[in-house]
Amino acid sequence: MAVTLAGELTPKVWTDKDGNARPSADMKAHAVLTPYHVQRRRQMMAGEGS
Known part of the structure; x- marks a missing residue:
């Protein structure tokens, strides 16, 4: 099932055991x-939900 996440994304870099920088x-x-x-929210915005 597909999902959507909303929130804070922080890019970082780490170093592996060989000293290579990895994103x-x-x-x-x-x-x-x-x-x-998403479907439920669209229904509510259109006034179809109760």
Whole structure:
């Protein structure tokens, strides 16, 4: 199932055991949305939800 994350993304760099710099990212998720949540939100915005 597809999900969407909303939050803060912080790019970082770490060094492996051979001394090579590797890109990385940390994410602090504030919200997780599935297709169900997106459909429900669209219905509510259109005035179809109760």
